Structures are given as structure tokens and as C-alpha cells.
Amino acid sequence: MLDLHKPTVLLLDTDTISRNDAEKILSSDYNVCSVSSAAMIYDMLASQFPALVLLEADMGDTNGFHILETLKDENSQFKNIPVVMIFAEPDTSAECRAIETGAEDYVFKPYVPTLLMKRVKTQVDAVYRSSELEEQMVLQNYMGNLSEIAHHEIAIASDLRDRILRVVANLLESRDSVTGGHIERTQKGVAIMINPLTERGIYTDEMYGWIVSEVVRSSQLHDVGKIHVPDSILKIPRRLSDDEFSEMQLHTVYGAQVIEKMGEGIAEIEYLRHAKAFAESHHEKWDGSGYPHKLKGTEIPLQGRLLAFADVYDALVSERSYKRPFAHDEAVNIILAGKGTHFDPIMTDVFREVAWKFELKH
Ligand SMILES: [Fe+2]
Numbered sequence: 001m002l003d004l005h006k007p008t009v010l011l012l013d014t015d016t017i018s019r020n021d022a023e024k025i026l027s028s029d030y031n032v033c034s035v036s037s038a039a040m041i042y043d044m045l046a047s048q049f050p051a052l053v054l055l056e057a058d059m060g061d062t063n064g065f066h067i068l069e070t071l072k073d074e075n076s077q078f079k080n081i082p083v084v085m086i087f088a089e090p091d092t093s094a095e096c097r098a099i100e101t102g103a104e105d106y107v108f109k110p111y112v113p114t115l116l117m118k119r120v121k122t123q124v125d126a127v128y129r130s131s132e133l134e135e136q137m138v139l140q141n142y143m144g145n146l147s148e149i150a151h152h153e154i155a156i157a158s159d160l161r162d163r164i165l166r167v168v169a170n171l172l173e174s175r176d177s178v179t180g181g182h183i184e185r186t187q188k189g190v191a192i193m194i195n196p197l198t199e200r201g202i203y204t205d206e207m208y209g210w211i212v213s214e215v216v217r218s219s220q221l222h223d224v225g226k227i228h229v230p231d232s233i234l235k236i237p238r239r240l241s242d243d244e245f246s247e248m249q250l251h252t253v254y255g256a257q258v259i260e261k262m263g264e265g266i267a268e269i270e271y272l273r274h275a276k277a278f279a280e281s282h283h284e285k286w287d288g289s290g291y292p293h294k295l296k297g298t299e300i301p302l303q304g305r306l307l308a309f310a311d312v313y314d315a316l317v318s319e320r321s322y323k324r325p326f327a328h329d330e331a332v333n334i335i336l337a338g339k340g341t342h343f344d345p346i347m348t349d350v351f352r353e354v355a356w357k358f359e360l361k362h
Contacts, residue, residue: 006031007051007124012041012067013086014059018109022054025113026120038067045078047144051124053078055103056086057094065101072102082123161271162217169220172227176234182314183220189310190219192357196350197306203346206302211270218275219307222282225255237321249291255279277303282311285342297344305344309335309351312342313358328359 009026011034013019023032033048035041038059053071057064064085071078082104087094090108098106104123107116169183194212197203226234229251233244240248256276263272281295281304288296295304316331326334332355339348 003031007127008033008048009052009054009120009124010041010044010048010050011035011054012038012059012064013054013056015056015109018111021111022116025111025116029117030120030124041067047147049144050081051127052120053081053083054086054107054120055083057098057106058088065097068098068101068103080127082127084119084123166220169224172224175231176223176226182318183223185314186222186307186310187216187219189313189358190306191216192354193306193309193347193350196354197347200350202350203302206298210274214271215274215303218271219278219303219310221255221259221275222278222307222311223251223255224258224275225251225253225279227258228254239322249283252280252283252292274303277301278307280304282307284308286344287341289341300344305347308343309347310358312338313355328355332358 006029008031011019011022011026011032013022013034014036016036019034019036023034026032030051033044033050035044041053041055055064055067068083068085070076071081071083073079079102083102085095085098085103085106087106087108095106104126105119107119166183173183191212194216198207198212229248233240233247236244256279259272259276259279263269280292281301284290284293284295284300284304285308286297286300286305288294290300312335313331316326316334317328319325332352335343335355336348336352339345343351
């Protein structure tokens with residue numbers, strides 16, 4: 001975060017060593033925001049209003065003079081910010097061109113601490129003598145700081161939400177006869193499956209706009225609907241009868257309802273949208289024989305098709321009162337055999353490649 005008592009210097013230098021040198025020299029008196037490319041300087045200017053720009057003249061592809069012209073254009077909001085050009089070696093014609101284009105001064109590399117500090121200070125002091133520019137600078141930096149504080153607060157709130165929901169999910173899990181750790185393991189399984197999809201551009205339309213970390217986190221609520229399933233069903237230490245199984249199936253519908261209630265009265269939250277899709281569709285099957293809605297193929301939300309692998313794998317390799325735990329290879333083969341019937345065939349091919357990671361995560 002910026003120190004509001006110090007002026008900000010924006011430094012564009014493509015060389016890491018000299019950039020670090022400049023930061024060390026200037027940081028006692030200035031906030032130094034350093035960037036290593038032309039694109040980054042424009043990003044930085046969108047949130048910071050520096051007291052001075054230190055700009056490398058020769059950067060290969062993007063010439064520093066082009067940036068200087070843009071900054072000093074008569075319509076530019078940055079035209080009054082002093083620019084000190086950085087040269088690798090003396091070059092009279094380039095130095096003249098810098099001054100003619102609007103730069104206030106120039107320095108040479110390697111930086112000489114006394115000279116760099118003095119040249120920056122001279123220009124920054126001139127800025128502070130111009131009250132209009134100073135006001136603009138302080139206001140812009142204040143807004144930048146507010147935005148940084150807001151981002152920090154949002155990150156804390158998001159982390160807290162996640163921790164609370166994890167406690168809720170784990171409390172629910174403790175009612176079940178399912179072995180502990182199911183929620184964490186399925187969450188990891190979702191991450192294992194989702195990463196290759198994004199890397200290979202599979203189902204990009206369905207994943208458009210997804211924030212993968214949010215999607216993975218929201219999967220922890222997939223069995224939240226079990227809160228409405230009575231203990232007399234949840235704790236049965238044997239395979240369920242048809243009637244009992246029908247009642248158990250309702251946890252998907254209950255889950256969607258519970259999550260919908262969580263978001264009532266507030267704008268749609270991505271996290272809850274994904275959580276609802278996970279809860280409602282993780283027991284659907286590709287051929288339409290799943291539950292609760294008997295959806296088929298890509299009618300099943302991608303979240304449900306994803307979670308199916310992690311959920312089934314975990315159920316297979318875990319011990320239950322009515323079954324032994326399957327070995328990793330057995331579980332993988334059972335899932336591969338479900339390609340196109342239980343599981344999305346494209347994702348089953350992905351699973352075949354990443355299944356070894358499930359064993360490590362289990
Ligand atoms: Fe479930």
C-alpha cells in the first residue's frame with residue numbers, strides 16, 4: 001500500500017537489476033511503483049497518479065519515446081507529470097529529442113545514487129509547487145488506496161465465508177456414515193478435473209466467466225441438502241432399500257433449496273450459483289438414468305458432470321459399513337467403464353489421464 005506522505009515515482013525499466021537499484025535509491029523518499037513493460041505502465045496509470053515518471057528510452061519493441069509522446073500529448077491527462085528519461089549511454093541527439101518531446105530531464109545507467117535522487121527531487125519539488133497538479137495527484141492516489149483497501153477487505157470476507165461454510169459442511173458430514181474428509185477430497189478432485197479442461201480449452205463456452213478458485217470452493221456445499229434428510233436414513237449401516245434411497249436422493253433438491261435461501265435478497269453471487277449447480281446435479285448421469293431430474297448429456301450442468309468423478313471415486317475407495325474400499329486401479333477402471341453412461345465421455349478421457357493425481361490426493 002502506498003505511503004500517502006510520500007510522493008509516488010512510476011519507474012519503467014526493462015532491466016531487473018537496474019530497476020532494483022533505482023528502487024533502493026529512491027524508496028527512502030518516494031513510493032516507487034516499478035514496471036517492466038509499456039503495457040504495465042498504462043495499467044499502473046489507471047490507478048496511480050505519480051509525481052514523476054522515470055522512463056527508459058530504448059526498450060527494444062516499444063520505444064520509450066512513443067510512451068513519452070503519449071504522456072505529453074496536449075490532450076493527455078498526464079501531460080503535466082514530469083518525465084525523466086533513462087538512457088543507457090550518452091547520445092546527444094536522443095537527449096535533445098527527449099527534451100523537445102517534453103521530457104523534463106534525463107539520467108544515465110548505471111544509476112549514480114546522488115544524481116538520480118537529485119534529479120528526481122528537483123522535478124517532484126516542482127510538482128509540489130503546482131497546487132493544481134498536487135491536488136489531482138493526492139486525490140487519485142487516495143482513490144487508489146481506497147480501492148486497494150476494498151480489495152483487501154473483500155479477500156478477508158471471502159476467506160471468512162469459505163471457512164464458515166466449511167465448518168457447516170463438515171458438521172453435516174459428521175452426521176453421515178460417510179468417512180470423514182469426503183468434502184476436502186472431492187473438492188481436490190474437482191480441482192484436478194477442472195484444470196486440464198481450462199488448459200486444453202474443453203467446454204470453454206460452459207466455463208465462460210468462471211473464476212476457477214470460486215468454483216472449486218463452492219463444491220464443498222454439494223451435500224448440504226442432507227441437513228433435511230433424517231438420521232434414520234443417513235445412519236443406516238447397510239445398503240438402502242428403494243424407498244430409503246428415494247428419500248436420500250432428495251438431498252440434491254434440498255441442497256439447491258438451501259443454497260437458494262442463502263442468497264435470498266442479495267444480488268446473484270457466483271459462488272452460490274455454482275454451489276447450487278453442484279448440489280442439484282452431482283448425481284445426474286450422462287445417459288439420463290441419474291437423479292433428481294434425469295437430465296441427459298450436456299443438459300447436466302458442467303459442475304455436476306465434473307463433481308461426479310470426484311464424488312464417485314471417493315465413494316469407491318472409501319470404506320462403508322456395507323462395502324470394502326476399492327483399490328485405486330479398481331476404482332479408476334469402474335469409472336472408465338462408465339464413459340458415456342454414467343460419465344461425460346470427453347471428461348472421462350481427461351480423467352483417464354489425471355486419475356493418478358486422485359490417488360496422491362486421497
Ligand atoms: Fe450427494
